[in-house]
Amino acid sequence: MRAKFVLALSILSSGLSSLSPLYGVTPPPASNAGIIDKEIQDQYEVNIFSPTKDIPVLDVDIPFQKFDLPEGISVQINTFIFQGNTIFSDQQLQNIAADYVGKDLKSSDVKEICYRIQKLYAEHGYILSRAYTPVQEIAGGTLTIEVIEGVLGSIEVEGNRYYSTKFIKKYFSSQIGDVVDYNRLLRSLMLINEHMDLNVGAIFKKGKNKGEADLIIVAKDKLPLHIATDYNTYGSYLTTKGRAGLRVDGGNIALGGDKLSLMEVMGFPFDHLDFSNAIYSVPLTANGLRMDLSYLYSGFKVNTLNALHLKGSSNIAGIRFYQAMHRTRRLSTDVGIGFDYKDLLNQQMSKTFSYDKLRVLTFSGRLDYADSYKGRLISDFNLFIGIPNFLGGLSAVDHLCSRKGAGGRFFIANLDVRRLQQLPWDCLLVFSATAQGTLNKIPIAQQIYIGGIDNVRGYPLATALGDNGYYGTLELRAPIPYVANYTLPFSKTRKWKDLFQFVFFTDTGAIFLNGHVQKEQAPSFITSAGLGFRITNLWRFDISYDSGFALTKDHKSSDSIQYLRVALRIL
Template identity: 25%
Template sequence: MKSLQNSCFFPHVFVFLELIMRFRFVFIFFLVVISTLTATEEESQSFGKMHSIVFVDDEGKIVKDGKETGIQFVGLELPGTRWARSGLEEDLQSRFLARELTLEDLEDLKYRVILYYKEKGSSLVRVMVPEQDVTDGILHIIVKETRVGEVKTKGNVWSSARFTRNTVGLKPGDKIDVNEINTDLAFLNRNPFKNTDVIFTPGQAANTTDIELVTIEEKPARVYGGVDNRGNKAIGNYRQFEGFYCGDFLGLDHVFSYQFTTSLPLKRMHAHAAYYEIPLPYRMSLVGFGGYSSLHTKDFSTFMDNTGINVQVSGRFHFPMFPWGKAVNDFSFGFDYKRTNNNVLFSEIPIIAKTATLSQFVLGYQFQDTRRDGWGLFNFELFISPAKWFTNQNKQDYQLLSPGALPRYFYFLTSWKKEFQLPHCMRIGLRLKGQYANQNLLPSEQFGLGGFDTVRGYREREINGDNGFLGNLEFKAPLISLFKGKILCSENVNFNTVNAKDALLLLAFVDYGFVNRHKKVEDADNTQYIVSIGPGLEYSISPYFQAAVYWGIRLKSTQFSSAPGGRINFSVVASF
């Protein structure tokens, strides 16, 4: 009897399986429909209309039977300006009040709050919806901003770990503002011998985050030497220079550098330049720089002798005003003092005359956002000379060096530089620069065009003016490593390591610039322009070798150069 039952059972099983296989697509369709309807029903489950949403920093602050209306924040200090906070409140109120709320709406609500904190620099935040009774139309949301646990440093071999920690300035229990941290890191990374980054890890205590400041650095001292053709006819086309750079001077994270430059032939120019930077608390810094040069040549158009002297002493006080994401905002003010009796370093027509003294206040602002899709580098400087404070600061001495120049003046200089990414690791580099003055200026303050840094293919500063504009457009091929024999994408290249890395860049450029004198000068071209095109090559073995060679093809003639024609501008620097 038992075997008979089994024999009757198996045929039914086979028939059932055959039916499933034959109508399997129908079964699958019904399963999908049922699961979709179930999910839709769950997701669209309504909690009713809310007339108030209350954000608190702790579950203990949830008030039952409250009479609040609108968007409320209890125990929370929202980041951002008053207008930004008002904008968040209005956005949440229009989206989530006086309408049926679903689970999907709650997720959207949490996302918008997290996004707001992230945009304001407080990305380390948790938003939770606790279990609660919402029949009274009040929804409570808990917002937990993580606090600082431990602050640790790593990798400081040459520089001070204490200085790194104090610059960031966070202590256990502090709120974490990512924008502020990025600004601190940008200040630390102004030192070219090190690069500091931050790593966030969960802290041991609840709702805390440990901060580790990781520094990669090299020996903070470098000696270098090089040669270029950035001279002129009076002192010689070629120059050689040598100097040193110290990134931890006196063990205090101070930066000190010195450079000695001579012309080739050696006797025509000797120049000394020095730079000193002292970092201060709160991301401020004090900078002093200056130079002295003596020039000897028989080619001067001279009123006295054939010896030219240039002296400069300058100071700047740098301070930040506000952070903006990963961008750096740097304000500065300072003072320049200069004495000169010639224009040799600034003109192809050399003049030596009586000594003239220049003094001016300087106000500056720099915005730097070097992210791939950032705004680039913007710089603005205002120079003001309001009074005659020193000897030889008068109209007569000024106009011997520059016709029409006056000791009271102002001018501003502004520039913008950015790289645009193209497919296949190619880039377009754009630089714009301009100057406007309300008076004719001394040669050292004029806007000069021609040469390695401005319009390539011409001599250095072939044309000068009080007002001017410069535009440089470069089409850059992908970087190539000759050591590795492969293409490097620029966003993946990091030279801030102690290991030598090489990069070859091929480019094509278009340079254009024009200048004009504020007040017309007799027997002179008061408005001039020059333009050039050509190829270029840059090669670096970081940090030991840098070379740049450009072949500029002139498209506009000047008093000193004919067009069409060409000139190679180059610079080679080796360091160790």
């Protein structure tokens, strides 16, 4: 799930605004570490979405039971007797055979009845269930149909190297002895495939005992370790425009299926930005319950207004629990609950300027839906609740807060939506939007910002902040015409469309403030357009370039802003 932590420490905008007559400049909101934290954390999330969902391979290799009456022979059947059925009652099966009672039946008619019974089972996910007529002497017009519902017998695991057999088996072991349910099995397959560098499929073999099927789990796993580094120009001139980052992800470390992610981002010069983040994730059950523990530290120094020695630091610890709800071929949903302990300190000339001590409870939900139109919709909802006077936190309205009249009590609803749509000629249309709403006047760190990469390109990072607001982007990605499906000269399998894409986009956003806004920004609306390109995995390098052109005068700093990122996949 896209865990968008709203982290931060902040410099009081109104306080800085009061200094503008002296220095002739009003620093924009991007000088707040809270905004820097949010932007950096989103940038280093590794959630790469495809317009289609990967469905685990599930195959059946069990011989069918067959029954044949001699050719040209028909028998009148007045009564049907069913044996072996536990999922559906005798009456439900009698309803299927009702049209054939009292009629002369041929072999094809008997097969049709068995087929209809199997179809009923299959429609409810029982894909291994079979109906057949055992060897019998038909007397008095009575026909016995036996149902083998397909019970899961044993489980074997093949092909695994880095994930243990015990760990993989536990996702399926609770189903041993139960009738095989496709939906239940698919859920288990999809849950285990969410682990790092693990891909699992399944094949059924005929079991040792009558009515049993053995499950063969075929695993393909790689060393769950990834290291990547990058340089980008996504920052702010107030702290540092250029930034270098390192991310390390390691899986299956101490507990089965756990994951540790470490991130470090430095600015230039180094003492102007230091961002460190650690997230440890561990599955608690095989049914999709997961716990995340996180800690974030960041420190910054403002380049402008040097005489004031503006600087700050963030210390944020968090815990979250996520439960997978639906896992089907098209739909996945999750719910979550979390708590963040945030201490966000801002200083001016070595004296405390503001100190946001926020204690935030979060309720979250995610929906991931792949439709039949070659598209995919991913939506995240978060409800943030500020708890005042808890664990040393701010009061409901506190003089230490980064905004006058705000404090530790707030209710904020946040919605993220992304739509990926495949188009003809190997093109991809990407729509994304984020909206936030609250009735409260909230600390700067909890506000929504507009401007910057993955937001409204062409405007400075966090050029405006609001309690309420939205931003969205519509992006067309297209390969090089005519050569898109040609194989690359240095690869036997990759094509030009896998390496290079043009990008054309338009972005828009707006923010609104609650409470008295005389000393704060008025509502702001900005729109931009631009173009760029993406290069993917060129000898382990990923390169992205965007040029955004501001289309509205408000907050416009230049005709265009360039965004460059070069990343290297070390491992």
